[in-house]
Amino acid sequence: MIKDSRFQGYNMKGFQKDVTAGLVVGVVAIPLGLAFAIASGVEPIYGLYTTIIAGILISILGGSKYQIGGPTGAFVPLLFGIVMQYGYESLLIAGFLAGIMLVLMGLLKLGNLMKFIPRPVIIGFTTGIAIIIFSGQIANFFGMKVEKHEAFMDNMKELVIKADTINLYSVIVAIICFVVILLAPRFVPRVPGPLLGLLISTMAAYLLFPDKVATIGSTYGAIPRGFPEFQVPELSVEVIITLLPVAFTIALLGGVESLLSATVADNMGGTKHDSNKELVGQGIANIATPFFGGIPATGAIARTATNIKSGAASPMSGVIHGIVVLLVLLVLSPYAAHIPLASMAPILMFVAWNMSERKEFAHVLKTKTADSAVLLVTFLITVFTDLIMGVGIGLLIAFITFIAKMSHTLKVRERSHEITEIVPIDNSDSMINVYNLEGPLFFGSIDVLESSILENLDNKTKVLVLSMRRVTYMDTSAEAALLAIVNRIGKYKGKLIISGIQQQPKELLLSTGLYHKIEKQHFFKSKEDALYFAKKQLKGNSDKVV
Template identity: 50%
Template sequence: MLKDNRFKGLTANDIKQDVIAGITVGIVAIPLGMAFAIASGVKPEYGLYTTVIAGILVALFGGSRYQIAGPTGAFIPILLAIVLEFGYEDLLIAGFMAGIILLIMGFFKLGNLIKFIPRSVTIGFTAGIAVIIFSGQIENFLGLAGMEKKEYFHETMLQIFDKLPTMNWYSILIAVLGVVILVFVPRIFPRVPVLLVALIIPALVAYIFFPGKVDTIGTAFGGISQSLPSLHIPEITWNKIINLLQPAFVIAMLGGIESLLSAVVADGMTGKRHNSNRELVGQGLANVITPLFGGIPATGAIARTATNINSGAVSPLSGVFQGVFVLATILAFAPFASHIPLASMAPILMRVALNMSEYKSFAHIIRLRSSDSLVLAVTFLLTVFVNLTVAVQFGLLLAMVSFVKRMSEVLGVEKVIPSHLKDEQALKDEKLTAKCPQLAFFTIEGPLFFGAADKFESTITRSINQKPEVLILKMKHVSYIDATGGNNFTSLIRDFRKTGGTTLLAEVNPDVLEAMKISGLYEEIGSDHIFNDASKAVDYALHIINVPKCSRCGKKGATACQVFQESQKLQSS
């Protein structure tokens, strides 16, 4: 692990600033922690436990000065799906496994690999998650009775339409009041913690004016425990590990992406630099320990991290103070939380969904009508109508296929006439490429990998149907060659050799040359047929070609062959 300098040089005033920032973020984190837990199908206190434990651990062991970790909206669909299929106990195991995966990624310095996940994939599943979160809160907004948690979007929507006659107008009134608070309070009182206000005022209105008319945390979950979370080690079996490996991997990837994205946002706001691998270790450690105390998976939260910075945070201690504040609030005020209406949480989660949807970026990529548009659309639709696990897998697979296709199109195979064989008259000749039928010269540009190997071989094979005696390949701009490219290259050389031809290579990239030596392609070509300079390869070719057998110059004699003449000039100079 790299040396941690995030706590160095702190003054008393810095610590004071961190305390203020921690309390501010804690006020924001409390309603979100409960709301995200409820939306994930678990008790609200589990979200608060996650806020406390993960928030402190990521602050102490993560790679960013300002990262605030906890439950986030991005996890809701995958966590709810796990709870519905496997149960809460197995959700803890999946979170524990995700933590181990993140630890492994951090220790093996794989933090930078997450940056290579295409934006079309991330926006696709993020927008899909936003749709699921928003639609999942319609029942609480309308106060529908008899609703059951469903795994699939279409099942939820069909159930909502079926239960519309059970609408509770008191719930709608509370939800509308929450919307009004969320919209207008920030404009009138910008420094007021609007999320907390959006919970407290509707709760007071419901409790005073129409008690017992709307569903609350107390009626749905029996209230929040006013005690510290206890250590509980879930029963882990091999079958559970196999069944939960796929969702655990998605949790780890999603958590890694969101935490590093949050750290990048913090870097942009402060001018500091985070350590991506240390951040993964911190996130992994948090997700290993948090489930042991009943907490759900956690990651870096962009909005809370930004709030932390805007509140004057100086060091990771602000994250620690945030966790301590939330814990103190649980111990002191947990019984009062039972009176919070579920309808007042619906607008908060709906706003979270709108904020995370990135609808402008979504519309922009769709309008491109490119392969990115297809990747985005497929990832989005699979997230909404199937599940996040399948969506991420297919999105990445489709993005990879699209990338391979684009890279294969980058490979260029161009037939040219070497400078030794050009003169002013020849440059005007429309049949320039036929000037010397015994010599074929090609410039290859781009990576020679499995997606482009067939194009490389077929293009050259079609171009040498006249069966020249010498084939020169200039490979200065071939940056990479893989096993498939090497195999097709070998087939081309062998087939050309069977016709009596000789292949020469010129200006080969050192890395590509080393790969050829390892694969045996270097010996197949022969070291005497590989040149550092293309002109030297042409010089060598001029000594190989058979002038009397040339279809153009053989009948006129050797002195009529411009290649032969050039050769004689070179030998006499």
């Protein structure tokens, strides 16, 4: 830990700051851990186990100085779907497999690649998750007795069908919690609003409406006091193969969420995280957590921001936050059974509201560009169909629109008139064609290359000069198109001459052998040299121009 750059210059003063920040974040994490576990379809205690184990390991082993890890809202719809379809035990195995995948992603240096996910996809996905979380708490807010479904529309229909089961006492408790959360930042800014709302609404329900509202105890039983027991999930090849797709989804979502949170921490704290190390830390935490019954975890943006605002000085604050939750679990867990489910609903609703990125959503929509379409498609598919499908199709559309835009950036300009500006006019000028290429040469732009040059080549062209000074990138598809040009002009006993070729295209042509097929003496630094050489070629003079 001493060699860790995140602890550089660490001293007792920094430790005192970490104790304060860890205490604050730990207190904030308790109601969130309980709420996220319940919303994910598992017993609330597993949310606390996740907060403790994953929180400590992510802080110690991750690549961010201020990252706080644990169960998050982004995972809720995904984990709930897994529990509904496969069961809790399978969720543990999926989380374990996802942890291995995250470690491999980090070791393979894939952390930087996740930064290239388009912003509209992230906004659409995050807002979609927020809608699912918010709507999923309506039943608890109103104390309704409903059957939970995996599909969004099925849950909405269930709310309409069971509207007659609204519990007025639950509504009162939920409103009390909601009002306290809303007013706490104004009147008691140093006390976490969710915790204060939870305490006051729980006391109100316990004293004013005993046995009138559903509680954690009446729904899930008493929360055990003590350390989580070590347990080994039953693994088999068949189970692993079945769960690999959902495990990959967990890993992908967890990786993106953790790196987003780490980036937020960098912006707030003036630091720079190690994305690959962060993925490894997240992976190890998710490998270990299932052995204690914990659910998948990732970087928590809101808790990380709270950590920084509370004066954290190092990753030690994250370790302390996990210890605080553990101590509360050991001492106060029996009292958690009295917490009404109606008190948890406003907390998750506020989480959903804060993570919805509604301003960014509206901003992208106002642009009325291809990004708007990517945003809407990702959002709608995430809400109404499937999380990973929403991201997948969003990425696909973003990819297609990007390729479409980039394909128009290649400019092929015919410049045969420049010959007379460089060398005297003679009858050979009509046998030389000159083109300036500007922009990337890749699979999305080769149609421009082919339609502008290849289709216009005939037996009159004896020398084709391509100026590639402004071509900084070429892929193998473009190299194949260039080979077709070489073969076509060779058919007419002509020559291809290239001027100003950049390093990357040159290296590609060397690796494929096309450079030698064109011949080394046909490459020039300047277009002027290339044109002089072309004129001499037609006159039968093959002297090289240096």
